[in-house]
Amino acid sequence: MKALLAGASSWVEIDLQALGHNLEAFRTRLAGRARLAAVVKANAYGHGVEVVAPAALAAGADLLAVVSLAEGLSLRRIVGPQVPIVVLGHVPAAGFPAAVEADLELTIYDPDAADALAAAARRVGRAARVHVKIETGTHRQGLAGEALIELARRIAGREELELAGLSTHFADIEDTTDHDFARRQLEAFLAGSREVRALVESAAALDHVACSAAAILFPETHLDMVRVGISLYGLWPSRETLVSARERHLEDFDLQPVLSWKARLAQVKTVPRGAWVGYGRSWRAGRESRIGVVPVGYYEGYDRSLSGRAHVLCHGCRAPVVGRVCMNMFMVDLTDAGSVQAGDEVVLIGASGAERISAEEVAGWAGTIHYEIVSRIHPALPRIPLALSPDRSA
Ligand SMILES: Cc1ncc(COP(=O)(O)O)c(C=O)c1O
Known part of the structure; x- marks a missing residue:
């Protein structure tokens, strides 16, 4: 996994244990x-x-x-x-x-x-x-x-x-x-x-x-x-x-999400109150703000309709997407996310600490269905299988 991740600014993790669980859930139901x-x-x-x-x-x-x-x-x-x-x-x-x-x-x-x-x-x-x-x-x-x-x-x-x-x-x-x-x-x-x-x-x-x-x-x-x-x-x-x-009382039928989508912050900067962020000056800082640049854009499958609507997770905190999603990057407001640096991980879909962003939630922000959100993640991003072992030694 380390070799696959080296140099990747954004990647998708695949939980094979969850995949096996879901398949077994269907097998039992068939x-x-x-x-x-x-x-x-x-x-x-x-x-x-x-x-x-x-x-x-x-x-x-x-x-x-x-x-x-x-x-x-x-x-x-x-x-x-x-x-x-x-x-x-x-x-x-x-x-x-x-x-x-x-x-x-x-x-x-x-x-x-x-x-x-x-x-x-x-x-x-x-x-x-x-x-x-x-x-x-x-x-x-x-x-x-x-x-x-x-x-x-x-x-x-x-x-x-x-x-x-x-x-x-x-x-x-x-x-x-x-x-x-x-x-x-x-x-x-x-x-x-x-x-x-x-x-x-x-x-x-x-x-x-x-x-x-x-x-x-x-x-x-x-x-x-x-x-x-x-x-x-x-x-x-x-x-x-x-x-x-x-x-139909199918409470026992339970599904586990398989995919997480992550990236590393390309840059984190402090901008003064009143500064504009992004194309079209579409967001303005109401206070001195810490802005993170996420190296993912609509080309990679993070839809432009998520501009100003979505959140990502960083150190277990929600950080709102500010300004417009660009072709290959977007910006997030990290002011309330504690001490964050370039290179830190952000989660676009998946869990961080006690927080989770589901594909359904992203679809809701984008005004579409989760089928579209996951299937449009660019095929060139690395897919990293998480180990099947219980400790998930990533
Ligand atoms: C012909 C056909 N069968 C099965 C499926 C699987 O549907 P689902 O993803 O809802 O399980 C699809 C999905 O579009 C389909 O087109």
Whole structure:
């Protein structure tokens, strides 16, 4: 860890014990035979796929899910040839040969894509495993009705294609405590799955619909596999999900945040009363103030909307962000944080002393969701795995 940290002005710490705890929480909750796919797209929701993917597998994940061909190829290099990898997002037909070579399972929702994938599989000389996406009301990816039947027929008619799964994605499961729409989506999915299975030989195909919120709240959505993203990282999908979990008396289901984001102060200076700080002279010192410069900006993923709104932690104290967040740095008012020097640690997300700033809190300041806050932490910042040992010898 020391070598990784040397010279880094900002870094992300990954608590592998917390990751293992969260995975185990889902394992304990999973109904029957359901498998667990760890969703590690978007650089493992910003946590660092190179650190998270092997740790999730070691903690018992059965599959890994990514969003694109590029993510799939790079994950294949990280985890080796044996681990099943599902690509949830769009892969253009030009990428099919590379996907088949790397044994990536693709999500498809277009009969012509099935033909193109079969042709690529023939050329490469190995079967392509596909997951059919069923449209149930999110109106994002997926097919329903006649188009779904046509896709099923094409898959059935191409021996190069193996049906590995059938899936859908809920539109309105995190944002509400009324889950009627999700229930209707589940019914539509089960009907669509039966239609496809009537046409395609599919003994091994997995039905999968559940994201974190569904997996936590509704065992009837677990089916053959769940796809858990945000809560693997110890974050509740939303306040509504937490409320719904309480209503269902799931007090024992507990999640531990995996990520902390830290930096070292680049400079600390005293500015006189009346001095302006930052672009646009957007903050003015009402008293003589100690200003710290944090070497992180919107390029690194600390959103500009946090200007004048957020706090960081320094020596266990909250210090407000003052002035505008710049491309690669922002300023904080450390006047009430005691004796602070350049080189001292500040915590953007995580704990310091008795204080904690959660990704949810940062999202609230930025007017967005915590999914966006963590997934946009720049991939170039080092991800430091914290040791699994109880003393966490960092
Ligand atoms: C298709 C699909 N499945 C599963 C997930 C995981 O959702 P969550 O992070 O809410 O668990 C996502 C996330 O966006 C997704 O797009």
